[in-house]
Amino acid sequence: MDPVLRVEGLSKRYPRQSGLGSFQAVSDVSFELEPGGILGFLGPNGAGKTTTMKCILGLLAPSSGRIGVFGRPPASREARRRMGYIPENPDYEDSFTPEEYLSFFASMRHIPWSRGDSARMLGRVGLENWGRARIRRLSKGMRQKLSLALALQGSPELLVMDEPTGGFDPLARKEFRDMILEENARGAACFLSSHILSDIETICSRALILAGGRVVREGSMSELLSSQNRHRISYRKPGAGNAEELVELADLQAAIDRIRSSGGEIEAVGREILSLEEVFLSATSGGEAR
Amino acid sequence: MSTIRAFALMTLKGLTRRRTFWGIALVTLIALAGIGSIPSYDVTGEGRFMIDMGLFGIEIGSLLLAIGLASNMFPRDRESRSVMPLLAVPLSRTQYVLGRFAGAALVQTAAIMVWCACLGLILAVNGYYVPEAMLPASILLVAEGWFLLAVVLFFSFWTSPPLNAPLTLLLFIVCQMTPAQFSGLLPGAERVMDALRMLLPRMDVFHIKDPVAHRIPVPTAYFLLASVYGLAYTSFMLSLAIAVFRRRDLK
Numbered sequence: 001m002d003p004v005l006r007v008e009g010l011s012k013r014y015p016r017q018s019g020l021g022s023f024q025a026v027s028d029v030s031f032e033l034e035p036g037g038i039l040g041f042l043g044p045n046g047a048g049k050t051t052t053m054k055c056i057l058g059l060l061a062p063s064s065g066r067i068g069v070f071g072r073p074p075a076s077r078e079a080r081r082r083m084g085y086i087p088e089n090p091d092y093e094d095s096f097t098p099e100e101y102l103s104f105f106a107s108m109r110h111i112p113w114s115r116g117d118s119a120r121m122l123g124r125v126g127l128e129n130w131g132r133a134r135i136r137r138l139s140k141g142m143r144q145k146l147s148l149a150l151a152l153q154g155s156p157e158l159l160v161m162d163e164p165t166g167g168f169d170p171l172a173r174k175e176f177r178d179m180i181l182e183e184n185a186r187g188a189a190c191f192l193s194s195h196i197l198s199d200i201e202t203i204c205s206r207a208l209i210l211a212g213g214r215v216v217r218e219g220s221m222s223e224l225l226s227s228q229n230r231h232r233i234s235y236r237k238p239g240a241g242n243a244e245e246l247v248e249l250a251d252l253q254a255a256i257d258r259i260r261s262s263g264g265e266i267e268a269v270g271r272e273i274l275s276l277e278e279v280f281l282s283a284t285s286g287g288e289a290r
Numbered sequence: 291m292s293t294i295r296a297f298a299l300m301t302l303k304g305l306t307r308r309r310t311f312w313g314i315a316l317v318t319l320i321a322l323a324g325i326g327s328i329p330s331y332d333v334t335g336e337g338r339f340m341i342d343m344g345l346f347g348i349e350i351g352s353l354l355l356a357i358g359l360a361s362n363m364f365p366r367d368r369e370s371r372s373v374m375p376l377l378a379v380p381l382s383r384t385q386y387v388l389g390r391f392a393g394a395a396l397v398q399t400a401a402i403m404v405w406c407a408c409l410g411l412i413l414a415v416n417g418y419y420v421p422e423a424m425l426p427a428s429i430l431l432v433a434e435g436w437f438l439l440a441v442v443l444f445f446s447f448w449t450s451p452p453l454n455a456p457l458t459l460l461l462f463i464v465c466q467m468t469p470a471q472f473s474g475l476l477p478g479a480e481r482v483m484d485a486l487r488m489l490l491p492r493m494d495v496f497h498i499k500d501p502v503a504h505r506i507p508v509p510t511a512y513f514l515l516a517s518v519y520g521l522a523y524t525s526f527m528l529s530l531a532i533a534v535f536r537r538r539d540l541k
Contacts, residue, residue: 077380092372
């Protein structure tokens with residue numbers, strides 16, 4: 001099956017503000033998002049996440065490389081018709097109401113839309129009582145919910161989300177995660193950029209870590225969280241009960257031999273399971289590239 | 291087309307809710323009322339001064355409205371990042387420019403028509419009859435207004451709003467000049483200046499204040515050609531705006 005999103009050798013160079021030279025924001029980034037997958041996109045500030053995302057949305061032209069959304073250029077009408085986007089810190093024309101925005105966006109997407117549809121969609125994202133309020137009265141979190149409602153309009157096959165839970169309280173974040181999982185169960189693929197690692201860990205099937213404009217780690221969540229190097233040895237000490245030891249891969253055999261020679265009985269040897277935060281910190285602080 | 295229509299309606303709704311629009315519309319109306327209250331000393335009793343000054347006032351109002359409406363549309367969308375969800379729906383950059391222009395043009399047309407109607411009312415209240423040529427004069431003011439709107443929109447894609455206003459004003463003044471006046475600006479480079487003047491529109495084409503004030507009929511052919519001339523320049527400026535915007539990275 002063709003990937004929903006394919007990024008091949010993406011590089012983006014910006015001219016410096018001084019006009020002298022240029023700055024490499026993203027360098028040779030490649031990845032794919034399969035239909036029905038949820039790909040988490042991580043990286044420290046300035047890693048090139050937003051640049052990559054804007055290239056995927058067709059807002060920036062790549063300096064080199066190719067992007068295919070449903071096999072088409074990202075700025076094509078077909079690609080945009082099948083995609084929903086939630087921006088970071090969205091701001092809208094503040095004299096409008098959420099109902100008006102939903103209605104205008106539906107017209108631009110050629111989706112038949114009624115006031116009842118608006119009420120249902122706003123109810124789904126928790127804005128049921130705010131449909132006719134001016135956007136200037138909405139809080140940051142409410143505007144983010146409006147973004148979600150606009151992105152979900154027309155049941156898109158791909159959801160692109162840039163820091164979507166930034167303005168949410170813990171309850172709203174939980175509701176948001178549930179909604180993304182519902183959309184994924186419906187068949188939508190999701191591309192989620194976030195600094196909130198617990199969100200990525202909870203809902204993503206795969207993750208990609210970007211640092212200095214390059215991909216430094218990529219894999220399924222279980223691959224990423226199981227350490228390639230550190231192993232945990234569980235054993236029984238003679239006359240002293242159970243014990244555990246954490247060793248590097250290079251020292252594993254020596255450690256097993258040492259435990260056995262001292263009369264210990266090895267019960268299990270397995271890779272150390274890390275938290276996403278540990279993986280993120282190790283990858284972005286000069287960890288090995290993919 | 292329906293995408294542009296939907297976006298134009300959204301633009302129209304947004305613009306009519308801005309204080310800038312109501313401020314300029316009201317100031318122009320007050321100025322027209324002021325012109326109506328100045329005693330007219332013309333011996334023919336045809337209200338020529340009122341017509342002349344009134345149409346000039348509407349032209350300036352239209353220029354201010356073009357700057358007020360269009361100079362901030364794209365910069366505001368970019369700074370608030372509201373342009374991103376807009377362009378992420380199936381709205382191409384060409385449709386964005388055309389939709390924004392169409393929405394602003396509708397607002398401007400309505401304003402010019404209301405101002406012209408008010409001028410007619412002021413003439414009637416002062417005991418003068420409204421010349422027939424007021425209608426073609428208003429339509430040519432609309433054609434000029436659309437061109438100015440397209441110019442401001444074009445500038446808005448590569449300059450800041452504070453720079454947009456003086457650039458538009460400069461173009462407005464230069465386009466009022468005759469070729470002789472224009473080439474006189476740079477003595478010694480008359481040929482270059484003549485060539486440059488040929489590229490810029492002649493705004494005096496849209497001004498039929500004198501025939502209106504003097505009750506001279508305006509030939510239909512002239513009116514039609516002047517309208518087409520205005521639309522051609524507007525289309526040219528919009529094409530430039532689209533070309534600039536399509537190449538622009540939205541950082």
